[in-house]
Amino acid sequence: MEDSSYVPARFVTEAGPDALHRMQKSIESSRGPASFFTQADALLRKNLMFQKRKSCTNICTILFPVLICLLVGSLQSWVNIQLVKYGPKCECSCVETDGNGTCKTDSCSQNMMPDQLSPCPVPSPPKWPPLLQVPKPKYRATRDDIIPFTDLPDKSCKRTKSCPATILVTGGNQSFAKSLTDNFFMKNSSLNFSEYLGTFLSNFILGTDSRPMQTQFTEVAFLPFGSLYVVQPMCAPNSTHLVPFQVAGSPLEKVVECVQGLPLWRNNSSVINDELFKGYEKGNAEKTTNEILAAYDFLNSDEKILNVNIWYNSTYKTLNTIGEEPTMLRVPRSINVASSAYLQFLRGGANMQFEYVKEMPKLGMRIMIDLSSLTGALFYVWVMELLFPIILTYLVYEKQWKLRIMMKMHGLGNGPYWTISYAYFLLLSSVYTLCFVMLGSITDLKIFQLNDYSIQFVFYFVYINLQIALAFVVAIFFSDVKTASVIAYIYVFGSGLLGEYLFRYFIEDTSFSGGWILVMEMIPAFSLYRGIYEFSSYALQASHVVTSGMQWRDLDDRQNGMKDVLVIMIVEWLLLLPVACYLDQVVSLGDGVGKSTLFFLPCYWKKPSRSFCKPILQQQKSEVLVDLEKPDLYQERQVVEQLLQEPSTSHAIICDNLKKVYPGRDGNPEKLAVRGLSLALPRGGCFGMLGPNGAGKTSLINMMIGFIKPTSGTAYVHGMDIQTDMEKIYTGLGVCPQHDLLWETLTGREHLLFYGRLKNLKGAALSQAVEESLKSVNLFHGGIGDKPAGTYSGGMKRRLSIAISLIGDPKVVYMDEPGSGLDPASRKILWDAVKRAKQDRAIILTTHSMEEAEALCDRMGIFVDGSLQCIGSAKELKARFGGSYVLTITTSSSEEEEIERLVLQLSPRANKIYHLSGTQKFELPRQDVRIADVFQVVKEAKKKFPVFAWGLADTTLEYVFIKVAKGAQAFNELS
Structure with missing residues (x-):
């Protein structure tokens, strides 16, 4: 489809370049400002080219999580191979055979040690006698200062290891409870239980002081290092026996020791609680001094009902998971003791048989260490957060090098900039995260494989959006890339370490307030940590138990914090985006003038007209003293005031009492950079601002382009106020700043294409404008325009x-x-380009070159110490401040007095302004001297003595500039 601005080549050839020029002007004047989509398209094209030149950096960024996943996956595979190679082997043995010697029943747990049980299949778990958890002899309850009950045994029994195992009893009916406790154990202590025990295990109350395991596939008490007791009302001397057993289908011999069970009455359950607390108050089973076997509260039990509460010991830790509560507790036998005693009370010699306890069958599984879950959330938090410094430094880079304000000054609105920048960062983050998850799944990382992918997608998508919004907010407060980069990496690594070594303990501590956890999760890094922590926990659990990881239904679990995290991140994302947009408009930190803090209110939407502002401006003018000795400045001010009264004007720029004061710092006084400037510039001309360094020229330009805000006064560009309508002014503005603001990787042509699109140039008109621009500044030939700007000379x-x-x-x-x-x-090329460009536009040019100013500027003003000293064309300024000739004569030193006498004859008001080794310069008033008289004087001098050189020059603009500048500086120093 052809662009509407396309110009047929045949017409151009026939009509000639003048017709083409007129048509271009007609097209350009009718195209209007660029729309939102045109600006977005221009920025998108520029960013694509910019990122194409940074393809290596972008590829490395995206490949970083890929390399991490490959590294962890490779390490995971190596660990799995080593576990298979050197891990425990499952040894199965035959439990029962038929008459032909064929194995009828086998078990894969008979010859296994506990470390083999986890990976090996157990189709028929062994049967183990139920045991009580008996306190070790040195920890059994005795009388002491902490528990002063007189019915407890004396602590001397600990030396002989003969202390009984105490059982505390209470209830509503003491006599009934006493009857039950008499039936707890077998009364015939003279029975030879070494023979009876191995056959009828259920008739004896067995116990052990060995620590319990997590499962009952193996009972530690029957292993060689385990201990085994039989609890009796009384123990005879030498009551330790080597007893043969038939346990779990295998014969074995085990040393069994008798321990006395000592039931003691307590008045109520509170007394028992207090005694238990004091006995276990040190909180460690290895250090407690008064452990009891069990405690029973029979409550309202009687002959018709058995209602009992049982205390049991759960302070011992498991062998395999030190530091965690045991998953298996020796409680069944304690219950059986009470129920069996009640049955005996009712039925006499009847006994409730309790033969064995048995674990559920289980399948075998490979021993695998899930490194992706064991490494915890810290590793993945760091990988995901590494995008934050990349996004932040890119945003701050454009601000530090003034590229953002440069684009803004050429018409790029905030909406297109935010949309395209956000879309690019979202695309980069999405590809980064997708590669991370996909490669993690391919390399067998369980944290990605086992959890529902849809939950992972939602979580990571919400987080990367929150991270981008956070980067936009933070970037507003930085103007230096290095500072922003350092702070960003401190945030990444600091928040990760705090999450791992502080926030994690708050999550796992059930006593810690859930409200404070929610408050901490408002920090995006902690939200990310909590989500990955939940993924890791579910994956680690799923890898040990045959189940799936986190599913959507798990979000309803109160212990699962993923639902709260998602809600928090979504709310923060939706809040941070408008906050970032607002701060971007209000905060000014190296990125132009910020708007009023209440710019969004309706009363700020209606911009005041020039006539409305006039009373205020009149009050400001009363503060300005007009020097009546400078009629040119007074006349310029009158022109400005007259133009401000008119509803419309053809003047392109009107500066009305523009003033800029920089506040004092470090004890220095405030700096008055621009002192109430009034200036009117019509179209089709170039105005030159001349002045020494520090005169305020750049401050004036910065105010006019919206880079800094005026202290008072204002200026109008085509009727639009620079303080309220700067965004509209930008659509028709061109700026060549003092320092070149370019992308080092983009070519000259790409720069012009980008800025041309921002000016709403399209199609053939855009291509032709770019070609003409390159030719006008001599960057077309030799392919210079297609080389990166970073390779250009200054x-x-x-x-x-x-x-x-x-x-x-x-x-x-x-x-x-x-x-x-x-x-x-x-x-010379520049001058030609500016001369062609100033035909139908207004140009303000600052320069230190008087030659350049005289060649380009129709009018010029000399700017000294923040104020205009004079204004006019070069001819007018030379006539006003020059008005003299400069005569230079070089002779021998002995003839200097004669030369001075001859010059005074020409004009008594001649002034010697230079004298060195025979060379003298004289300033001659123009009205006193004729050029012919000067030639005559020089001719006479040559007749009398040698004249080595001489010359007569008119006043130069440089002379005017120096004269005005020195006079103004002297006046300011005196005032």
Whole structure:
């Protein structure tokens, strides 16, 4: 489809370049400002080219999680191979055979040690006698200062290891409870239980002081290092026996020791609680001094009902998971003791048989260490957060090098900038995260494989959006890339370490307030940590138990914090985006002038007209003293005041009492950079600002382009106020700043294409404008325009900046020292380009070159100490401040007095301004001297003595500049 601005080549050939020029102007004047989508398209194209040149960096960024996953996956595979190679082997043995010697029943647990049980299948778990958890002899309850009950045994029994195992009893009916406790154990202590025990295990109350395991596939008490007791009402001397057993289908012999069970009455359950607490108050089973076997509260039990509460010992830790509560407790036998005693009370000699306890069958499984889950959340938090410094430094980079404000000054709105930048970062983050999850799944990382992918997608998608919004907010407060980068990496690594070594303990501590956890999760890094922590926990659990990881139904679990994290992140994301947009408009930190804090209120939407502002401006003018000795400045001010009264004007720029004061710092006084400037510039002209360094020229330009805010006064560009309508002014503005603001990796052509699109140039018109711009600044031939700007010399960069400022036919152009750093040939090219450009637009140009100002500027003003000292054309200024000739004569030193006498004859008001080794310069008033008289005097002098050289020159602009500047500085010093 052809662009509407396309110009047929045949018409161009027939009509000639003048017709083409007129048609271009017609097209450019009718195209209007660029729309949102045009600006977004321009920025997108520029970013794509910029990122294409950074393809290596982007690929490395995306491949980083890939390499991490490959590294962890490779390590995981190596660990699994080693576990298979050197891990425990499952040894099965035959339990029962038929008459032909064929195995009828086998078990894969008979010859296994506890470390083999986890991976091996157990189709028929062994049967183990139920045991009581008996306190070790040195920890059994005795009388002491802590528990002063007189019915407890004396502590001397600990030396002989003969202390009984105490059982505390209470209830509503003491006599009934006493009857039950008498039936707890077998009363015939003279029975030879060493023979009876191995056959009828259920008739004896067995116990052990060995620590319990997590499962009952193996009973530690029957292993060689385990202990075994039989609890009796009384124990005879020498009551330790080696007893043969038939346990779990295998015969074995085990040393069994008799321990006395000592039931003691307590008045109520509170007394028992207090006694138990004091006995276990040190909180460690290895250090407690008064452990009891069990405690029973029979409550309202009687002959018709058995209602009992039982205390049992759960302080021992498991062998395999030190530091965790045991998953298996020796409680069944304690219950059986009470129920069997009650049955005996009712039925006499009847006994409730309790033969064995048995674990559920289980399948075998491979021993695998899930490194992805064991490494914890810290590793993955760091990988995901590493995108934050990348996004932040990119945003701050554009601010530090003024590229953002440069794009803004050429018409790029905030909406397109935010949309395209956000979309790019979202795409980069999405590809980064997708590679991370996909490669993690391919490399067998369980944290990705076992958890529902849809939950992972939602979580990571919400987080990367929150991270981008956070980067936009944080970038507003930085103007230096290095500082932003350091702070970002401190945030990444600091928050990860705090999450792992502080926040994690708060999550796992059930006594810690859930409300405070929610408050901490409002920090995005902690939200990320909590989500990955939940993924890791579910994956680790699923890898040990045959089940799936986190599913959507698990979000309803109150112990699962993923639902709260998702809600918090979504709310923060939706809040941070408008906050970032607001702060971007209000905060000014190296990125232009910020708006009022209440700019969004309706009363700020209606911009005041020039007539509405006039009373205020009149009050400001009363503060300005007009020097009546400078009629040019007074006349300029009158013109400005008259133009402000008119509803419309053809003048492109009107500065009305513009003033800028920089506040004092470090004890220095405030700096008055611009002192109430009033200036009117029509279209079709170039105005030159001349002045020494520090005069305020750049401050004036910065106010006019919206980079800094005026202290008072204002200026109008085509009727639009720079304090309220700067975004509209930008659509027709061209700027060549003092320093070249370019992307090092983009070519000159790509720069011009980008800024041309921002000026709403399209199709053939855009291509032609770019070609003409490159030719006008001599960057077309030799393919210079297609080389990266980073390879350009200083002069070439300067010429490109000038071409950028002129592309798109801007109606107002500001050039801040455009000719600095240019060689004479390049300067001539620049002058020609500016002369062509100023025909139908207003140009303000600052320069230190008087030659450049005289060649380009229709009018000029000399700026000293923040104020205009004079204004007019070069001819007018030379006539006003010059008015004299400069005569230079070089003779021998002995003839200097004669030369001075001859010059005074020409004009008694002649002033010697220079004298060195026979060379003298004299200033001669123009009205006193005729050029013919000067020639005559020199002719006479040559007749009398040698004249080595002489010359007569008119006043130069440089002389005017020096004279005005010195006079103004002297006046300011006196005042």
